[in-house]
Amino acid sequence: MEEIKKKILLVEDDPNFGIVLKDYLMMNDYDVVHAKNGMEGFEKFKKDDFDLCILDVMMPYKDGFTLAKEIREKNTDVPIVFLTAKTMKEDVLKGYKVGADDYLNKPFDSEVLLMKIKAIMQRKATETISDSKQFEFKIGRFELNSKLRFLRFNGGEPIKLSPKENELLRLLALHENDLMPRELALTKIWRDDNYFTSRSMDVYIAKLRKYLKLDDKVEILNIHGEGFRLVVN
Amino acid sequence: MEEIKKKILLVEDDPNFGIVLKDYLMMNDYDVVHAKNGMEGFEKFKKDDFDLCILDVMMPYKDGFTLAKEIREKNTDVPIVFLTAKTMKEDVLKGYKVGADDYLNKPFDSEVLLMKIKAIMQRKATETISDSKQFEFKIGRFELNSKLRFLRFNGGEPIKLSPKENELLRLLALHENDLMPRELALTKIWRDDNYFTSRSMDVYIAKLRKYLKLDDKVEILNIHGEGFRLVVN
DNA sequence: GTGGCTTTTAACCTTACATTAACAAAAATG
DNA sequence: CATTTTTGTTAATGTAAGGTTAAAAGCCAC
Numbered sequence: 001m002e003e004i005k006k007k008i009l010l011v012e013d014d015p016n017f018g019i020v021l022k023d024y025l026m027m028n029d030y031d032v033v034h035a036k037n038g039m040e041g042f043e044k045f046k047k048d049d050f051d052l053c054i055l056d057v058m059m060p061y062k063d064g065f066t067l068a069k070e071i072r073e074k075n076t077d078v079p080i081v082f083l084t085a086k087t088m089k090e091d092v093l094k095g096y097k098v099g100a101d102d103y104l105n106k107p108f109d110s111e112v113l114l115m116k117i118k119a120i121m122q123r124k125a126t127e128t129i130s131d132s133k134q135f136e137f138k139i140g141r142f143e144l145n146s147k148l149r150f151l152r153f154n155g156g157e158p159i160k161l162s163p164k165e166n167e168l169l170r171l172l173a174l175h176e177n178d179l180m181p182r183e184l185a186l187t188k189i190w191r192d193d194n195y196f197t198s199r200s201m202d203v204y205i206a207k208l209r210k211y212l213k214l215d216d217k218v219e220i221l222n223i224h225g226e227g228f229r230l231v232v233n
Numbered sequence: 234m235e236e237i238k239k240k241i242l243l244v245e246d247d248p249n250f251g252i253v254l255k256d257y258l259m260m261n262d263y264d265v266v267h268a269k270n271g272m273e274g275f276e277k278f279k280k281d282d283f284d285l286c287i288l289d290v291m292m293p294y295k296d297g298f299t300l301a302k303e304i305r306e307k308n309t310d311v312p313i314v315f316l317t318a319k320t321m322k323e324d325v326l327k328g329y330k331v332g333a334d335d336y337l338n339k340p341f342d343s344e345v346l347l348m349k350i351k352a353i354m355q356r357k358a359t360e361t362i363s364d365s366k367q368f369e370f371k372i373g374r375f376e377l378n379s380k381l382r383f384l385r386f387n388g389g390e391p392i393k394l395s396p397k398e399n400e401l402l403r404l405l406a407l408h409e410n411d412l413m414p415r416e417l418a419l420t421k422i423w424r425d426d427n428y429f430t431s432r433s434m435d436v437y438i439a440k441l442r443k444y445l446k447l448d449d450k451v452e453i454l455n456i457h458g459e460g461f462r463l464v465v466n
Numbered sequence: 467g468t469g470g471c472t473t474t475t476a477a478c479c480t481t482a483c484a485t486t487a488a489c490a491a492a493a494a495t496g
Numbered sequence: 497c498a499t500t501t502t503t504g505t506t507a508a509t510g511t512a513a514g515g516t517t518a519a520a521a522g523c524c525a526c
Contacts, residue, residue, distance in 0.1 A: 096348040115329035123356065162472055179381055187355040200474055202514060223382055224482055225396060395483055433485055439505055455503065457493060
């Protein structure tokens with residue numbers, strides 16, 4: 001069996017610490033790309049597919065949270081672990097809000113980091129039976145390209161989608177003809193399930209319905225109290 | 234709408250801390266079962282389905298790790314979070330080894346715990362796309378899809394069912410040609426058996442009969458004082 | 467800063483649901 | 497057979513969820 005190394009994006013501005021950590025991870029059989037600041041980190045993220053991102057919170061120009069937000073816009077799934085020097089509650093909360101998978105206070109024990117990485121990878125392994133690469137969908141006479149964020153009807157001019165429109169439609173498409181639970185969209189896309197995010201989602205459903213009107217065989221049905229259903233007749 | 238709370242098993246031997254934590258979680262809309270030691274924790278785990286386990290590491294008789302191992306034997310998926318007073322590396326490693334999802338050092342901030350719980354639940358939400366097939370029934374020339382909540386006659390236009398209509402018909406279908414006791418529907422669907430819920434159920438039986446009139450081979454019979462029978466001739 | 471795009475919040479309206487009431491009809495009871 | 501209990505059915509009510517549109521707030525790039 002082909003042994004494929006897991007790819008980690010490490011964004012850390014302290015050069016010494018960054019190199020030590022990179023070497024340590026590589027010694028443990030991970031493929032590591034090291035970026036020295038948030039800007040570089042984002043560039044490298046766009047150019048490759050990573051299994052995990054380790055982001056330092058305190059960085060010049062672009063901090064870890066900002067970078068995480070950008071990464072989340074491109075990819076809602078990739079696990080993110082934050083590194084921080086301070087054990088500040090505010091930071092931790094902020095981290096989880098942008099979808100962190102875990103959190104580490106410096107100085108931390110390298111073995112602990114390794115275990116966390118393993119645990120996270122294991123989690124993802126069970127979810128990702130082979131999903132990924134699910135970014136292109138046919139929906140009736142529409143074509144959704146979720147990576148480039150556009151929707152095209154009948155091979156015509158592409159309609160640009162906003163990040164939220166795109167994610168929501170993608171999630172619906174993943175469950176085509178089946179139930180896409182409200183809760184799923186709210187936790188996956190909005191990362192919070194409350195009255196306001198729920199209303200926000202309804203607004204986006206309305207927007208998507210407007211786009212999809214072009215094809216009268218495609219519609220989004222509501223299942224009261226449960227969620228929505230993208231049906232193609 | 235049916236409010237379904239997430240169920241948490243909390244195993245914590247310190248009575249004060251345990252009760253405070255339990256109350257805090259319940260205030261935040263979780264359904265919490267509190268066990269005061271590892272033994273009791275395992276008993277309660279076996280008797281119910283939990284969405285998350287929070288285990289204290291230091292406990293008399295049976296520590297959190299041992300309990301976690303037993304839980305993992307029964308259930309490989311349920312998320313486990315450890316609580317520990319000390320920030321001991323050994324403990325952390327051991328925790329991840331038995332499949333912990335996260336780790337909290339006491340004293341911890343309650344808001345942080347809440348965020349972690351949310352993050353963990355969100356992770357799980359994705360995995361649980363849930364299997365179907367136990368939601369589809371044939372009833373004469375009808376087809377009942379209990380997940381998408383519709384009833385279709387002869388492959389025609391689906392009739393949308395309300396949650397209660399749906400559950401009631403599903404329960405009848407599960408007992409096709411057999412007695413479906415009143416009490417069963419009332420306790421399972423209405424979660425209460427009194428005069429009013431009983432009348433409410435009768436109203437729903439009337440609604441279902443109206444739908445099922447389309448096929449004269451299908452009917453709902455009453456067995457006086459006992460319940461109902463969905464018969465297909 | 468300003469302008470343009472995205473997202474959230476608000477307001478108002480419609481639909482969907484569940485319960486309760488009211489009255490009628492069966493069935494059981496003694 | 498008179499009366500009580502259970503069931504059948506329809507309609508009215510109150511509440512919650514969802515639909516729609518617009519305004520406000522947030523963000524980013526210039």
